[in-house]
Amino acid sequence: MAAAQVLDSNSVSMWHLPGDSQGDEDMEDDVSDELVEKEPRLLCETLHRGDVQDLQFLGMEHLITASSSGTVSVFRHHPNSQVIGVSQEWDKLHTFPSQNNCSCTSVASQDETIVSCGEDGKMNVLIVGRRPPLRRIDNADSCTINDVIFLKQSEVVTVNSTGQLKVFDLRQPSDQPTSLFLVTGDQTALLCIDKHPTQHHVVAAGGQDGVLSVWDLRQEKYPVTLLEAHSAPMWEVKFHPNHPDHLFTCSEDGSVWHWNASTVGAASAGAGLLAGTGAGSGGGIAFAASMPGGSGPNPSHSCPWLTLDVSRHKMDITSLLPTQKNLPVNSIDIERQILLCGTDEEAIYAMELPAIR
Structure with a gap:
């Protein structure tokens, strides 16, 4: 696993998570008891220019960072010597006319192709091993681009x-x-986005108002589903890579939620409200299952995020962090049955998820 620290001296560090048998193809999904009995171990680290705004693995030995200095860096981890260092860097890709640089807010990768976005509304297409950017899209947006993901190869x-x-x-x-x-x-800001791992036309995004929205990109321009969720900005949303009926979100309010749609029926949903259960102290989670201008979910598809049956089902929502921990949770990721959370209390939490089917 990789972790980013935003301290006086920023750094990128590699950690070993007990029970992680990297490269063991025969490893079962169940996580070893070592996860509870032992602490994560720091393998190596290196300095990073600027705050780490985004962090993505690029294969087994490389990872990409987006910096508040406007720079995109590729780091290489040498597992034999446990050394990590910069192998390639694109300096100040993102700038404002009146300043030397602005923040690179997000990076995404597909094979050897990297896309970066920033506060300047620009998008850069980069190729690993190639010095100049393959392409600059200077007018991608007129405001800050907060997140970017690949839908397909191009x-x-x-x-x-x-x-x-x-x-x-x-x-x-x-x-x-x-x-x-x-x-x-x-015009409420959208802060994060993720795609369904098998149905790439289905994407989920989190907003400044804490609302989770789900789109069917084959249909009209409004979300198919709106889920009133956290009480503060939602910083990250992740589908479970192997069980996409399960989705995870984290927020400025310090909460991490597990959304379980596996019990939601596949029947066509009409407009209305669906009460959520299990998350937070309020428990009132409202679902607008159909938006004006949209054609509504297609009952021929079984994705529960698009076919909420408001008359028969409730979404099972579970809070995964203790309620007294109210410092912001900035990022989450999932590896098999482990959920990783990065927080403002200078801590990374590794939580074993309950059995997911």
Whole structure:
């Protein structure tokens, strides 16, 4: 696992998680008891220029960082010598005209291709091993791009500070998106996004208002489903990579939630409200299952995030961190049955998830 520290001297560090048998193809999904009995062990670390805004693995030995200095870096980890260092760097990719640089907010990778986005509304397409950027999209957005992911080999989707979701086809010469989606008419910022691991037309995004929105990108421009969730900005959303009926979110309010849609029926949902259970102290989670302008979920598809049956089912939502821990949780990731959480209390939590089917 990799972790980013934002301290007086910023660094990127590699850790060994007890019970992690990397490279053992015969390892069972169940996590070893060592996870509870032993502490994670620091393997190596190196200095990082600026705050680490995003962190992504690129294969087994490389990882990418996005910096508040506007720089994108590729680090290589040498497992034999346990040394980590910069192998390639694109300095000050993101800048404001009146300043030397601005923050690179997000990076995404597909094979050897990297896409970076920033506060300047620009997007850069980079190739590992190639010095100059393959492409600069200077007018990708007129405001901050908060997150970017690959949908397909040549398609990326971004979310921005005015509540827009945009799809770009990197094969097209135009700087304009091929599709544009709106969460609402209120211009509430979208902060994070993830795609369904098997149905890539299904994406989930988290907003400044703590609301979780789900889109079917084959349909109209509004979300199919809105889920009133956290009481503060939602910083990350993740589908479980192997069990996508399960989704995880974290928030500025210090909460981490597990959303279980596996019990939601596949029947077509109409407009209405669905009460959520199990998360937080309030327990009132409202679902707007159909948005104006959308054609509604297609009952021929079994994705529960698009086919909430409001008349028969409740979403099972579980809070995964103690309620007294109210410092912001900034990032989450999932490895098999382990959920990792990075927080403002300078701590990383590794939690074993209950059995997921």
